[in-house]
Amino acid sequence: MPKKVVSPRDAAALIHSGDTVTTSGFVGAGVPDGLLKAVADRFEATGEPRDLTLIFAAGQGDGKGRGLDRLCAPGLVARVIGGHWGLIPALGARAVRGEIAGWNFPQGVISHLYRDIAAGKPGTLTHVGLETFVDPRLGGGRISDAATDELVQLTTIDGTERLFYRAMPIHVALLRGSTADERGNVTMEREALILDNLAQAMAARNSGGVVIVQVDQIVAGGSLCARDVVIPGALVDAVVVAPPELHPQTYATQYNRYFTGRFRAPQDGTTPLPLDIRKVIARRCAFELPIGGVVNLGIGMPEGVASIAAEEGLLDHVTLTAEPGVIGGQPASGLDFGAAINTEAIIAQNQQFDFYDGGGLDMACLGMAEADRHGNVNVSRFGTRLAGAGGFINISQNARRLVFAGTFTAGGLDIAIGDGRLKIRTEGRAQKFIQTVQQITFSGSRARKLQRPVMFVTERCVFELHHDGLRLTEIAPGIDPDRDVLPLMGFAPLMDRPARMDPRIFRDQPMGLRDQMLDIPLGRRVHFDAGRDMLFINLSRMTIRDADDVASVRRAVEAEIGGLGRRVDVVVNYDLTRIDDRVSHDWSEMVGDLETRLYGRVTRYSSSAFLRRRLGETLQACRRPTIYDSEAAARAALRDN
Incomplete structure (x- = not known):
């Protein structure tokens, strides 16, 4: 057998100028940081490789230089097709300025594209992205005018519109696992997620490319249990052992045994969230949890819903999931997002999106940066700041019920909470409910056509999407809509007699949701x-x-x-x-x-x-x-x- 364990320098030398490179990872989990650093170091020393095309499904970074931002040096990368960009601000800024050609596609589409490339298909055909900024009629996912190629096409099959995302050969896959044997077989027993490693390896192999895997230990050939192998050695060309500082389990946690799914954390160790604006919003969202149902919680404000479910004793009565492949348990937050403790299963990311895209989610709770009078939502682009869609489009288009969560205004908002009431001490400087969003990441008109229930939850009020626009349905105790809501919107919502939000939301004590929902x-x-x-x-x-x-x-x-x-x-x-x-x-x-x-x-x-x-x-x-x-x-x- 050829020797597959090589140095980081030798691994980076396998990448040629002009190659198309794909990388594994989700936020801070499963990122091959050692390999990315080796590529950047080689480019700094030799000027090679140049003009790479980079493809990634989920954002991989910490916002401070790790992850894909290691590849931001001018000349190293020429084209980028990515799902979420918010944690790689340096690379994102270059795409916005047009210094590189950049596209933002739905995370699940790119995840499925790996499988289709591996299978030799011409591309991925899906409904995901219709009537959003990814639709060719609304920009085709281009980040700037530098992105000139038509990578997504609108087509019609049996009278139904679909989007076709073109496949392309992958020359190099930079992946990550836990243990490799001398033959290149790779397991992932200490990783928080499986992600798309196998599909990416197959896509590169069947494109005539090379597969390089970063691990943290090597064992003798043939000593790994076959059922534990995620990436077979037949697909792997090189293995690199990374030091601990370049191989953390996530960018927030060096190693947590509970993230592996092999151990369960004690249930009595949950610390309740402090009663602040995030908890208020998460509590109101938790009222919508479908008992016995399957739910996705997005990054940011919705993360708190998992903590509320734990506090209220609901985790055993609802299945929480996250798009990289965790099912059940309690999703983590921050730079641990994507990992979870006490999971029921951890599956491949592309399989999770199969389930999501097919309508498997009973409910999704997602963040909300901007919303307009039509119910459109923007979470992906704000002037020169590029956040990217991530899995938002897949999830929001396909969940049976949708709850958007966010503060009513942004920038300096300060509130007082107590005695079942809410008081605005300092109003936010920026409106979030505006006449027209800057970019359509979620289409309100499409949701109305599909008759999907959609709710917008803030700390002071709740809106619902109706056939004729947004309707104000609830007001927090202590809030005057004529003072605290209507003047701060870019449009007049529909309004009859809004109900009062439950005062339990604004008291620093358990709400008793479990008994209310189950009995x-x-x-x-x-x-x-x-x-x-x-x-x-x-x-x-x-x-x-x-x-x-x-x-x-x-x-x-x-x-x-x-x-x-x-x-x-x-x-x-x-x-x-x-x-x-x-x-x-x-x-x-x-x-x-x-x-x-x-x-x-x-x-x-x-x-x-x-x-x-x-x-x-x-x-x-x-x-x-x-x-x-x-x-x-x-x-x-x-x-x-």
Whole structure:
């Protein structure tokens, strides 16, 4: 076998001028910092390699020179196609000034592009990016006029618009693992994430390129467990051992055993967040968590929702995820973002985006820098400051329910919180709800067409996206909308009679969300909305065990609409409902009786495909047993019929 363990200098010499290079990493996790430093050192010493094309899916840096900013020297990189740019300000500034040709594509698209390049496909075909700045009609993801190539095309298949992202050969993959044997097999047992390492290695190998992997230790050939190998040695050309300072687990943590997924942290060690503006916003967002559902939490303000879920005892009742591949547990924050403790699984990043893009998320909570009257959101570009979209476009376009989180104004905002109220001590200097956003990272019009529920949560008020614009729906106690909200917006929102935000949000004590969400009395589960002339029945997480439970639901429905003297339309939430087999016939007969006497049109929904099938069998005797996969689909069915 050829010797694959080489010095950093020899590894960097494998990269030629003009090569297309891809790198692994997410924020501060899994970044091959030793290899990046070796490339930069060689360029400084010799002027080679030059004019590289760099491709990366997730941002890799700490904002202070590590990560991809090591490649910012003039002449080293000529073209960059990247997902998130906020943590590599030096390279981003060069792209904005047009000194390099730069594109910003959705993180998940680039992640999938690796697989398509490996498979010899011409590119990636997807709906992700439509009606955002990545759409060729809105700029094609170009960062400046220096980016002249058409890398994304608008196409139509069977009458449906799609975007096609062109593939390109990858000449060098700079990757990272934990342990390599002398044959080049690589494991990742001490890494926080798996990322796209295997797909990137295959893409480079099948492009005729080279694969270089940074690790922190070498073992004898053939001594690694085959099931632990993430990158097979047959794909690896060179291995470099990096010193600890160039191989931290993340840019915030040298090593945390809980990030590996091999150990679990004690559950009683959670320290509650201080009651500040971030906690207020995170608390209000936590009210939207779908019990039993799968959720993505974005970087920044939404990170606090994980801490609130832990404080309120909800982590066992909702599955939190992050786009680089963690499922379950509690996501980390800051430069640890992307890692998590007490995870249920850690999968490849491209597989996570398969799940996201296909509509697997029940809810996403994402940051919000700017929003306009149409419900468009910008998180990616602010004048000469380039943040980049990261996974935001994939997630926001495809989650079944979307919550944007952010302060109402920015720049010097200071508030007082206590006794169930909020007071503005110093107002922020910059408006965030403006007439038109600078760049469309999320399209409000597309969300309306797809009938996706969208909410905007701030410390002082809440908005919802309606078919005719943003509607002000909630106001914090102590806030006067005529003083603290409306004059500070670039447009007039729709407004009727906003409700008061829950005062528990503004008190320094637990809110009791677990009991509220899990132990819902039957009287609160059945509600007739007179304004919509519609009955809503929430059976989520309810167990129907015996005939008494069946009779209780019947009585609750009759009490709500039995005296109206007419039929009403009904929407029933069966999410995670359990109906004991012994009473399934009784349940079917009860539902059939209500349909005969009291119901007009009926739609039902559950996010569980298994439950939809079981309920379909149970409700065969009913006139309309169709069960949809979301509340939006169930309501749409009522409108269409």
